[in-house]
Amino acid sequence: MEAEKLFLLFSLIMLQFSCCASQDSLKSNQTIKEGHLLISKGNNFALDFQCSSSSNRYLGIWYYKVPEKTVVWVANRNDPIIGSSGFLFINQHGNLVLYGNDDQKLPVWSTYVSVEENDCCEAQLLDSGNLIMVTKRSSSIIWQSFDHPTNTLLPGMKLGLDRKLGIDRFLTSWRSADDPGTGDFSARINPNGLPGVFLYYGTKPITRSLTWPWRSHMSLYNRAFNNSGYQTYKALSWRQSDGQWKDYWKTPQSQCDYYGHCGAYSTCEVAHPSEFVCACLPGFEPKYQEKWSARDGSGGCVRKRQHTSSVCDHGEGFVKIENYCLPDTSNAAWVDKIKSRADCELECKRNCSCSAYSIIGIPGKGDACLTWYRELVDIRYERSESYDLYVRVDAYELAKNTRESNVSHEKPMLASLVPSIASFCLLISLSAYLWRKKRAKKGNELQVNSNSIELEYFKLSTITAATNNFSPANKLGQGGFGSVYKGLLANGQEVAVKRLSRISGQGTEEFKNEVMVIAKLQHRNLVKLLGYCIQNEEQMLIYEYLPNKSLDWFLFGKSSLDFPPALHQLSTYSCLKNNFLADETRNLLLDWRKRFDIIVGIARGILYLHQDSRLRIIHRDLKCSNILLDAVMNPKISDFGMAKIFEGNQTEDRTKRVVGTYGYMSPEYVVFGNFSVKSDVFSFGVMLLEIVSGRKNNRxxxxxxxxxxxxxxxxxxxxxxxxxxxxxxxxxxxxxxxxxxxxxxxxxxxxxxxxxxxxxxxxxxxxxxxxxxxxxxxxxxxxxxxxxxxxxxxxxxxxxxxxxxxxxxxxxxxxxxxxxxxxxxxxxxxxxxxxxxxxxxxxxxxxxxxxxxxxxxxxxxxxxxxxxxxxxxxxxxx
Incomplete structure (x- = not known):
């Protein structure tokens, strides 16, 4: 006892040497008191004393970089310290202990671990928000805060029962926003059946989820606290733009999210606010009809004809229900060896207590049979994570369901057979007429819009003659829109003809967009549109001809007999005609200075699109194959079919139709459809890497x-x-x-x-x-x-x-x-x-x-x- 008092006295003396705010660890000769912090190495989290609205103090971990002080873990949540005299240190037994004042004999909180006397440990706050205790000799973790979560689940933290360590990790709510004491609600992993999160009020389940919302890379912070008796489990992410936490997942959200809202043997679906959400399973009826009529489904359903029919060895069978999540699997049984549905049904049929079965996929193990032997509870409509559930019914219900299923398939067939034959020829004729009319309308619309654009109109006969009737020898390339041909006009001018394919799924809209966009642009680093041709079913754009193909041809080296003119000037040309473009040749053509000039040219072109043209234009498909090179290797941005014009002060937009090339599109555009000048900057950055390295990004x-x-x-x-x-x-x-x-x-x-x-x-x-x-x-x-x-x-x-x-x-x-x-x-x-x-x-x-x-x-x-x-x-x- 004397030794312990001396040790405590020594610790108090060491208060003057308390750790400074830049430390991330606490050693055996150091102490933390109010006003001092442990800060993780990357400045993500901090540990210090927190003040509530009263004079209570709590030792907690919080986000250090987030302006809104957000506590994620509390040590003494149920034993607050009164006043500012609390301090934390490592005692002679190697435990991290928290005292409320200088005279207190018993700690307010402790890690309560056993450590050898000569292997004293130290505490460290990690960038993950985990406070750990490690031994000096082996640096092994003997205690960590991640094993004792409060109301927050951080990335890297685990929930559930660890049978080896004897630890049950679960979340418990705060009593209020200012009181971190243990509340009435908890979130736990179900140790039986399928792994899932259950939300409890005391021991009563409130809601359950088979999803794992924190698997997403955006799941930075999950919390649960009690607010006037209503409990919500949330997944939050920090939104930098407005400095607030944003809910992107929470439960419960509807009536059906509450556990067993419709009782046993019934389903729950929120189809329309005015409709009753509960419905009995096939072969079942409401247990309390009056309550059911009053839209109270809590009593659930019971089997029909309970006293006159049997579901055991009397011709019974199973009826399939679709698009519902599985019932509570706490009382279900796994049959790992059974993989097929037929064998699973036979296994369930052998036991008269088996009420349903399902075949589900287990990661790493394949399909498995799951059978239920008690009431089927908490069946909710869920299209995204649904399974097929086969419910046991008696012979009468099985026959009825079979007849209804057959009739539902036969009636539409018989009803549609006669009129479909009568209208078949008419439908073909009408479809052909509408198709031709639509094609003509699109051409007329573009013709009308083009009247206000100062572009030369080329006749189809002129383009046909220029391209030698679209000869394969004149073909320069091909894309999703169609093909590009080299042409020679009667005045001797070389042109590139972009011909829209008749079977292209994307072409018409991109064609119209490219005409409207590029016709308004004039810049030496943008490809020049000379004119267009719309005649019959042909739609073509006529561009200036750029002899040196595209930038990706030089960067990534393709095998071709048609080498750009830039190569004809080299003595190695004859050696290259039947081989890939050699590194030495690319070196001569794309040295440091030339690559740099290309980068600057591309930057000038993007600057013009974003800032200096009459309209702000977002290209949305910048990549090396869309950078064409003229006779002296000057870059020109091409392919404006995906471009978007911003008007006025507009700086960003959103679309449901994401177009472009993966690997060059910015993440916010791919995931959310948001695009702006930032989207082109992202693509430009990818091109920079490709130009420097000579390698493609999507390999x-x-x-x-x-x-x-x-x-x-x-x-x-x-x-x-x-x-x-x-x-x-x-x-x-x-x-x-x-x-x-x-x-x-x-x-x-x-x-x-x-x-x-x-x-x-x-x-x-x-x-x-x-x-x-x-x-x-x-x-x-x-x-x-x-x-x-x-x-x-x-x-x-x-x-x-x-x-x-x-x-x-x-x-x-x-x-x-x-x-x-x-x-x-x-x-x-x-x-x-x-x-x-x-x-x-x-x-x-x-x-x-x-x-x-x-x-x-x-x-x-x-x-x-x-x-x-x-x-x-x-x-x-x-």
Whole structure:
């Protein structure tokens, strides 16, 4: 006892050396009291004393980065500390203990673990929100808060009974929003039958779910608390745009979500607010007819003809019901060895107590037979996660159901047979007429709309003669819209003819859209539309002819006898005619400077679409195959069939018809149909990676696990092997020092010092006068802009944003939820070009790196930045 008092006295003395706010661990000679925190290494979570509306104090874990203080775990939830004299430390027995005041003999809370005296442990708060106790010698976890959840389920946390450790993990509600004490409600995994979550009020089940809503990658936070006797189990995600938690799943939501709302042997379906939700299973009737008529189905149903018929060895059978979730499986039995429905039915039929059966799929094991031997309870309509349930009925009900099933199939057949024969010929004739009328109407509509567009109209005979009657020898390529042919007009002008296929499912709308969009655009980095042709059933667009095909031809090297004219200038041309495009040849054509010029040209074109044209236009299908190259390898953006015109101050839109190419479409566009200038910026970032690496994004570059180009480059970046992405065909024509120079951070207190778009582009082009959209007067000081390797590492920096992760080494701007995309401070000209730059003054002194920083130096710099009081962070995705 004396030893314990001395140890306690020693701990109190050590209060003056309490851990500081930047620590993530608590050692045996340290103490935490009110006003001090443990903060996880990545600043995700913090542990300290929480104050309620009264003078009560609780030791809890909360989200450190979220402005709204959100507690996810409480140690002494049922034993609050009065006042601010509480403190936490590790005692001589190796337990984490919490005392309420200096004189208290018994701890308010403790981990209560057994540790060898010479193997004392330490506590650590992880970035997952898990507080762990580890031994010094083996670093093994002897206790963790994830084994003792309160009302919140965090990613990585488990629920359910662990029979080996003897731990039952479950959630319990708070008494109120200000009182974390154990409430009346709990959420538990059902240990019997199918795994599912049950919500209980005391021991009474309130609702159950066979779904697992927190499997989604967005499931950041799940909580349950009691509010005036009504319990809701929620899955929440933090919404950065408005700084609030957003419910994206919760239960219960309707009457049928409440456990056994319609009693036994009945189904529950919310078809219409005015209709009764309960219905008896086939062969059953309401147990209490008066209550049932009054829309009270809690009494459930009972079997018909209970006293006059039997369901045991008297010709009984099974009736199938569809689109309902399975009844409560707590009293069901598994028969693993039975795989077929016939054998499962026979197994159930052998036992007179078996009331139903179903065949369900078990991950990793295949199909299995599930049989019920008691009442069938809680059968809800659920189309998305439904199974076929076979309910046991007597012989009379089986025969009745069979007759009704046959009649329901025969009546429509007999009723439709005679009139269908009589109208068959008429239907064919009418369909042919309507089809021709529709085709003519579409052509007329486009003709009328085109009257207001200053485009030349080409006759079909002119295009037919120019393409040698659409000869296969003139064919340049093919896509979902149809084919593209090379043509030669009578005046000697070469053209490219985009011919809409008659069987194309997407063509007509894209054709009309492309005419309306590109006819209004004039820019040297956009392909030029010369005219169109609509005659009979033909719809064609006539473009300027670009002899060097598309950018992906040069980047990824296809086998073809029709090599672009750019190759004819090379001495190696004769060796290439029957082979793939060699790396040496690509090196000569796409060196660092040429790739950089192509990138700048694409950026100019996107800048024009998003900002400088009369209308803001979102392309929605930017990829290397849609970047065409003229005779001197200047890039031109093509294929505007998917483009969308924004009018006025519109900045974003949403569609149910997601079009484009997977691998180039932004996640929010693929998943939710949301698109804006951010969508094109995402596609541009993917093209940057492809241009630097010479590899396609939608291929796999690693076996275990298989990774796309984006994932592969990110892995290389994390391993300090970023330069391995550079196209090997470039040999020694790039400088590693210049490549690493890109990610050197330059910070200015005055945002006016930073480059403007014009200044940056002037410095890139080394004083050349770019035509069209940029000013040739470079009044600002010249900026030391490295050669093209910088673009490669910029693309690497995009990587983390594509997966929703924090981007390293970006320090000058703050990007909020309304901003998008960033790939280095030296690419500020691109960010301004896309209207994505936000200058923010900072009170901190600038931090300068060495002239030739290493990857480790840059990572260390980023870690230091995260500790600043005003960290400047950047995100691509929210």
């Amino acid at each position: 796999f570059y690693q076996q275990d696990p298989p990774l796309t180009l984006i994932g592969y480059v990110w892995e290389l970046w994390r391993q300090d092997k970023a330069l391995e992405i550079v196209d090997p065909s470039l040999n020694e024509l790039y400088s590693p020092r210049e490549a690493l120079e890109l990610i050197r951070i330059r910070t200015h207190n005055n945002p006016d010092i930073a480059l403007s778009v014009e200044d940056g582009m002037c410095s890139v082009n080394q004083g050349q006068n770019p035509e069209g959209d940029l000013n040739s007067n470079c009044s600002s000081p010249k900026f030391d802009f490295p050669d093209f390797p910088t673009i490669g590492i910029r693309a690497i920096l995009i990587l983390e944003g594509l997966d929703g992760l924090l981007i390293f080494f970006v320090k000058s701007p703050i990007f909020t939820g309304s901003n998008y995309g960033v790939w280095a401070v030296k690419m500020k000209m691109y960010l301004k070009a896309f209207d994505l730059w936000e200058d923010v003054e900072t009170e901190r002194e600038p931090f300068h790196l060495n002239n030739n920083p290493t990857m480790n130096q840059l990572k260390h710099f980023n870690e230091q930045e995260q500790k600043n009081s005003k960290p400047l962070l950047a995100f691509i995705m929210q």
